[in-house]
Amino acid sequence: RKEVEQDPGPFNVPEGATVAFNCTYSNSASQSFFWYRQDCRKEPKLLMSVYSSGNEDGRFTAQLNRASQYISLLIRDSKLSDSATYLCVVNAREAGFQKLVFGTGTRLLVSP
Amino acid sequence: NAGVTQTPKFRILKIGQSMTLQCAQDMNHNYMYWYRQDPGMGLKLIYYSVGAGITDKGEVPNGYNVSRSTTEDFPLRLELAAPSQTSVYFCASSPGQGRFKKLFFGSGTQLSVL
Numbered sequence: 655r656k657e658v659e660q661d662p663g664p665f666n667v668p669e670g671a672t673v674a675f676n677c678t679y680s681n682s683a684s685q686s687f688f689w690y691r692q693d694c695r696k697e698p699k700l701l702m703s704v705y706s707s708g709n710e711d712g713r714f715t716a717q718l719n720r721a722s723q724y725i726s727l728l729i730r731d732s733k734l735s736d737s738a739t740y741l742c743v744v745n746a747r748e749a750g751f752q753k754l755v756f757g758t759g760t761r762l763l764v765s766p
Numbered sequence: 767n768a769g770v771t772q773t774p775k776f777r778i779l780k781i782g783q784s785m786t787l788q789c790a791q792d793m794n795h796n797y798m799y800w801y802r803q804d805p806g807m808g809l810k811l812i813y814y815s816v817g818a819g820i821t822d823k824g825e826v827p828n829g830y831n832v833s834r835s836t837t838e839d840f841p842l843r844l845e846l847a848a849p850s851q852t853s854v855y856f857c858a859s860s861p862g863q864g865r866f867k868k869l870f871f872g873s874g875t876q877l878s879v880l
Contacts, residue, residue, distance in 0.1 A: 756801075
């Protein structure tokens with residue numbers, strides 16, 4: 655099983671739609687969770703951290719389900735500018751170092 | 767504030783050639799990282815550094831070397847380029863890892879080995 659798994663998509667949605675992505679992780683000891691956004695041929699940028707109680711940042715809502723080991727990202731009122739690849743990122747401790755494990759990403763295409 | 771600066775942006779190498787990918791950050795971050803991203807794959811950690819003079823291997827270190835003589839610079843060296851090293855390389859830095867801190871990425875280097 656991959657350490658972090660995501661549906662690669664693409665998810666094709668019209669402007670204004672609500673779309674949700676899930677991500678599963680294998681390491682039950684993971685403590686930190688993030689969503690990064692990556693535009694085509696660009697560097698990843700932090701979208702939001704994911705907290706145990708769930709958190710919201712404008713149109714974006716992140717949820718964590720520790721029991722089932724999955725993280726979700728909900729985007730409301732999709733904009734054309736939301737078109738990008740969304741990377742699920744989970745920490746894992748290895749030999750005393752907290753490494754980040756990146757998922758392969760879920761591609762979102764928002765159309766007019 | 768430049769953040770993380772990577773050079774070059776693009777490079778084509780012949781098999782067996784060597785090159786150094788440069789990375790510099792001006793945020794006084796202790797932690798620096800090199801990742802590679804292959805098409806359709808997640809970022810894989812090549813090497814990382816927790817401070818000047820301290821480096822360690824990540825998941826995919828074979829064929830690469832690093833050094834960290836200053837806090838600002840973290841170059842990645844490819845000694846004998848192979849086609850398997852064709853990838854996009856990202857350098858990143860973070861202020862710490864105790865409570866895991868945000869990664870700041872450079873704009874990437876697209877490397878082709880032919």
